[in-house]
Amino acid sequence: MLLLKDKVAVIHGAGGAIGGAVARTFAAEGAELFLAGRRQGPVEAVAEDVVAAGGSAVAAEVDVLDEGAVDRYLRSVTEQAGRLDVSFDAVGIPNAEILGVPLTDLDAERFALPITAYTRAYFLTARLAARRMVERGSGVIMTVTALHSRTGIPLVGGYGPAMAAKEALTRALSAELAPLGLRVVGLRPQAMPETRTIREAFQPRAEASGLTWEQWQHALATRTHPRRLMSLDELAHVAAFLASDRASGLTGTTVNLTMGSLDD
Template identity: 30%
Template structure:
């Protein structure tokens, strides 16, 4: 693909939750589309391997070990992008956890705390530092990973559903607040996608995979690259008038 035809040519992009699943797929997709990528997650061994693979393929990539629940970590990841590459053009805030498939009245407090802290406060931490850097750089684009659980209810996943609805709320609030200052903020809402979270859910709930496939009009589970491609487009200059949107990438699940 010619350099000028790539979605993210000459962009600097930060990807959180980059060590597996959608985040790892995004590392490859964003790099192939021309971005210099900064990968952020907690598992250094996986990050180092990803960066090595990307560099071997001729891409510009680096990583920062990051726990998004720690504001100093998110600040360091953004600072790394700016100091190494001169600016931050795009951010894909994908870090998150799934919690348990347990009825609400049986859910342990620690599950609620963990899910909300990572999925909501973690996003809050990222947005604050990313937006500040983008304001200094004259603008940018942010994509947050919500979920179909941020649009409709998912049984026995109350904290996750609450957290992903909060992701939608933060996305819309930030989009409205910074639209006039050159920053677009959107979200993708994946349906069932091959990832550690979904595989864990399916493994602990026999029959759940078949049930999910059965209510998805396309009749399948998404590949993580399919979500990453949507995020790359939302981060690119080819979606200039799109902000505050929550884009379902769910095989038609929420279309019923």
Template identity: 40%
Template sequence: MLNNGLPDNGLLHGKTALIYGGGGAVGGAVARAFAAEGASVHIAGRTEARLEKVARDIREAGGTAETAVVDALDEEQVDAFVNRVAKKSKRIDISFNVISFGDVQQPLMDIDVDDFTRPISLAARTHFLTTRAAAAHMVKQRSGVVLMFGGSGPQTVPGLGGFKVALDAMEGLRRQWALELGKHGIRVVTMVTGGIIETIPWQAEGREEIVVEIARTAHLNRTATLTDVGNVASFIVSDKAAAITDATVNISAGAIVDY
């Protein structure tokens, strides 16, 4: 056992993980799961109080977590954050970006052009910046994993505005990064869920209809949970998944098929 009470045979024992958007539901779930598997997690986001809540949960469970207020769309802030963690930890093993894209979901004939292009631009910019910053250190150590979240695929539904197009752009970026970084031993993987009911606000308009639709399309009569996301993310970035790159790991319970 380690001094912090976590087992020294965890999937991510000794690894350093960066998590952007770590104060949110998905980012927080993944941060907790990584820490539970022995990783030292560095949680970044724009709201310090939310980051500290996640970090406090991790520390109370015996894990290691540090926080940093970082705008993941700002090149200087991202580079400074990653370089600071690398200087202290001597390595960067995992980079996971799950920040929101500020999307407005409306039919294409109704949406304003700026509202349409915003999520596409933000998704491409933040994933380019955070991956490049981590890869600069991963290349030197000839290992590392970049994990993306959301996925794309042929299916879509009406009224998503630029959101689905932003996910498509992320997949194109994933393919390019995976190709260029693979020769350095760096893996790039996307995880897709098909929707997580726990992340839909209780006061959201049409929540019940959304929940019913997500569950209806799933083959397993259930949907992915935040616990599922944390567990699968931990496996993907671990050495047990060392042969997986330039791929999408689908945990939609069958809601998304023929990917």
């Protein structure tokens, strides 16, 4: 039986590696998809993949930091589909000017950028989705963080505090929304080679460390229990389970997908 049969899901940041992988897996599990992103092209490409594989997906260009734009978009989704069952926040921001800079050399604006952008995106998508879900007394709100939320990592600027803030927001949202029938959950993966984030983390360190791309991946993999890094497909399959009714007992938590490199 399909995990997400007849579920209506919105994925913000659907044009990125994580958002695209989650979209394809959600569709394979039977979800009706509405895909949003800052640029139409990448989102449209994911939607075309989903439709070509026999799924249902509609792409849209939405500025997730614009409250009015997100509200109008979700209104249009519920008008078309009749309801909203899952809201997935896979929004990312460019980190090229942040990563690799010591905190003592980082100006306040660049430090605050990821904290402000990531938390605003998650807050707006969650709050505006919740308003639609509360009417039906059910729904799942989801986001993605990183192990930076729980452990100190050098040269990542405000990225760690941003991830910690998102996980705190997951707990706060659940505390308020769970009594109304909604679940709020997060996923915390580590260094998936197919994503842009791990490349951006490697590039500023490459010259200083002398490590090749392959050596960099190996160094990260040795910290995990199976001595390998997680794939996008693995994350997406966990996301589909969390979004499904089979995960009804999970809320107010962020699932640790660091494969043992971060102890709970």
